[in-house]
Structure formats: C-alpha cells, structure tokens
Amino acid sequence: MNTTPVIDVTEIGKHFGNKTVLKNITMSVVQGEIFGLLGPSGAGKTTLVKMIAGIDTGDSGEVTVLNVTMPSFAVLNKTGFMSQSDALYGELSALDNLEFFSSIYGLKKAKRKERIREVINLVNLLDDLKKPVNQFSGGMKRRLSLAISLLHEPEILILDEPTVGIDPVLRQSIWDELRRLSQNGTTILVTTHVMDEAEKCDRLGMLRAGRLLAMGTPEDLKTQTGARSLEGAFLQYGGARK
C-alpha cells in the first residue's frame, strides 16, 4: 500500500465558547486507504471532518490536504464532501440536484450526463430520478447525497455518517463501492459510530470528547488492548484516559 499522506492534521484545537470540541488532534491519512473516525455523537467527528473539507477552521493547528493548507480552491475541486445533513434542495428532483452540483463542479455537458448515470446507478436511484427530493425517504436522501459527492470523481472523499438510515443490503453495496473506489486510488475518510462499519476500514481513529484516543488498524487496536471486539478496545482506551 502507498504510504504518501494526503491528509495531514497537525495539533488541531477548537473551542465553542468555553467548551473544548477538539483538543490537540494530530493524524494523517495516506493515499488510497479507507480511514474511519469512530466515536459517539458529540465526540467532535463532524467538526474535524469539516475542517479537513475546508468549511471550518480550528483555533490552533493546521490541516493540509494534498500538501496544501486548507482551505484551498485547488483542493476543494479534488475533494468530495457528504455532510451529515442531506444538503439537498427538496423542491427539486434528484436529477435537478445532480445537474446543479455537477455544474458547480464545472462538468461539461457530455461528461455530466455520463457521470450522473454512473453515480445514480451506483446508489440505485435510477427509477426515482424525476421525483422531487422532498418525497424521498431518509435512506434515499442519504444515497442521493452520496451520489452527489461522487460526481466529480474526487481524489479524496470525506463522508460524515454516510450509511445512517440505509438498509443493510444497500449498505453492503455502498461499502463494496467504497472499497472499489479506494482500490482505484481514492482516499476515503469516513465517520461512523457503528462498530461493525469501523471493522471495514483500513485504519481507524478513535475519537471521544474531542480527544484522539488511539489510531491504527482494527486488528492492531484489538491486539493492543487484548479486547475481542472494537467495542471492547474503545472502552479500554476510553477508560484508560479517565
């Protein structure tokens, strides 16, 4: 596996008022891996990935993506971000939404058509293309959001809780696709609070109350703590710092 770091987070700290959201986070993600940020809600996962996506800034420290300090327009074109909220225009159809965002990314007409067909097949929404998004179920909205973040074939994909509300069969197929993308060289940073999803990542960062407890492959984390499951490992790391 390639070991070139494409995301470098150095001593990032962030406060909201007197509440510490992130404290002294240092981590890096290498090219082509699936890196999972695992932690309960409120751990600071979203804040951290937003900084990496360029839409939030820390009070201290630095984030570089592809060796460029964020935020940078050059890098924003190479990253795809899917936020926790679906970020869709409810009045518009799925196709309208896809067309809008592919225009924002500057895809040419022929390319746009081709990419829309590809991503919509990937998330299995071809039959609902003309439907207004506010008639979509929660899972369908998640899938459409994912499709939108893939439109411009980003080198780095940042996904905030991508599989919430998606049924197990489709979830499996989305993970298969993420794996395929990563084998083709796409770096994927994904947040999750689901342990069995974390197992599917190449490497994990365990985040709790704004601190990075541990980092490593799922296997390493389990061996180091002697726990049989990731959940056990998480409890060990979390407890040890109390």
Next chain:
Amino acid sequence: MRIRALVIRIIRQFLRDKRTLGMMVIAPIFILTLMSLVFSGSHYEPVIGVINIDEEIVMNFEEQNAVVKQYEKEEELIEALQNKEIDGYLQLGISPKITLEGSDPTVNQAVFQTIKMVLGGQEGGTKPEVTYYYGAEDMGTFDNIGPFLIGFFVFFFVFLIAGVSFLRERTSGTLEKLLSTPLRRWEIVVGYVLGFGMFTTIQSAIIVWFSIHVLDMMMFGSIGLVMLVTLVLSITALTLGTLLSAFARNELQIIQFIPIVIVPQVFFSGLFNIDVMDPWLRSIGVVMPLTYGGEAMRDIMIRGKGLEDIAGYLMILLAFSILFMLLNSLALKKHRKL
C-alpha cells in the same frame, strides 16, 4: 397532563431563546415610540415665497406661523419651488394668485389655509386663483403616498422571501455543501441576486402596472422608469435580506427583523411628512434605502421627472446593494475562511 408537559416545554423553549423573548417586549415599545415621535410633531409651518410685499402682510403671515421668503422675480420663485425651498408662492395683483408645489396634499392645505387667513384680513375676500405646479387639485392622499407604497411593499416582500430562502440554504446544509465546492463566496451572493432578480423584475413590472392601470394612481412620468426604480429597490431589499439572514438562526428570527429594518423605513423615508420632526430625527432617513426609492418614485409619478433627475437616487440604491453584497460575502466567511 400532556397539556401541562406541552406548556412546560414551550416555556422552556422561550427561556432558551432570549432574543425572541426580548423582541416580544422591545419591538412593540420601539414601534410605539416611533409613532409617538412621528405623530406628536408640531403643526406644519408652510414656507411661502413672495415678491416685494408689504411689511404689514409679512407680519400677518408670521402671526399665522408661516415663514415668508422674499424674491425678486417670478423665475426665482419657480426655481425655489423646484428645489423645495418653498411650498408655494403668492403673487398679489388685481386678483391674488397662489401657486402650490402640489405633491403633498397636507402641505397644499397648510399653504392655502394660511394665505386665505392673511388675505381674508386684508381685502375682504377676493377669491385667489390657485394653480398646482405639480399634481392637481383632485390629488388625494393615496396619490401622494401611492408611489411610496409601491416601493415599500416590493421592498418588504422581497426582503422577507430572500431572507428566508437564504436562511434555508444555511439550515438545510446546502450552503455548507456549496462551500465544500470550489464555488467562490461572492459567486453565491451574485448568483442569488441574479436568480432572484429574474423574479423581482417580473414582480416589479406587475405591481407597477397594476398600481397605475388598475388602482389608477396619479402618473405623469414614464412607466418604464417607475419599473426600473422598483427593480433597483427590490435588488436592495434582496441583498439586505440575504445579508441579514446570516444573523438569524430560523425563520422566526427573520420575521423579527421586520420591526427593526422595515417599519422604521415607513416612518422616516417619506410616507409621513418628516419636515415637522426634529432635524436629528429627519436625518435618520438618510441611511434608509426606501428614502431614495420613495422619493424617486414620487419624482417620476407625481412630478413627471425623467431619468436624469432620479439617476442620483438610483446610484445611491445601487451603492446600498453593492455594500450589502460585499458584507454578505464577508459574512459567509463564518463558514469558510477562503
């Protein structure tokens, strides 16, 4: 029991939203204060122009609380009237002639009444001949405030709708999504102005057409020009609405801007005669877009003026719009520094 739980929850929500709570008290006090300032203004003192008139008559005018300005020639009187230095002028002769500025019925009435009182004491009721420089004798109050109201309602609704829809962009996460793309902040702001601008163009055209042809408002100028002013004013409202949405967390907080941003403009931008207010109060209107929009509308509709006369007002409105757009672009930095 369930009702009680509901009541408690609502009370708690209110206590958490200090601003909404404050608005319930402060907003009515604020508006009532404005109204008292506007309506308790003293009686209007007309300014009347005259040519070489007896000291005695001037004294009589002053007794009536009117201001008299002396001029040499009739041309000077007309010029003073156009520059709004005087509200009307009196020419004595075989029969006295009164010329009124004409665009505000209240002022017309004040001038006419004062002259009538003065002349009545003088020569026992020769009927003066009255001409209106602008407007006409049958001009009603609505003809006077109508042009302002067109501007006001367009401003009000564009402000609200633009504010709420830009706010939705924030709350639904789509703004964040947009900022995670290489889209520039100013592109978002300009995009909004253009996208909304299409609709406000249509809106302005329909409202102006309706006011003039259906409501039969007094109209001496060009309808195209009225539409242009309305459009420029609505762009100002649009840019202000989207800017202020940065300072609101939900739709309710957008509505709360109405008493702060919209209502004062009704009082200070020309719907009411502000000449009776203290000078410092009058100067508040300077910072309000509707002052310029309303005055431009009146100039066209009642005074029949052309583009060169209102160009200054349009420039000021455009300057407001550009300022609001720049500020909005800066406000978006809250989300993305770049």
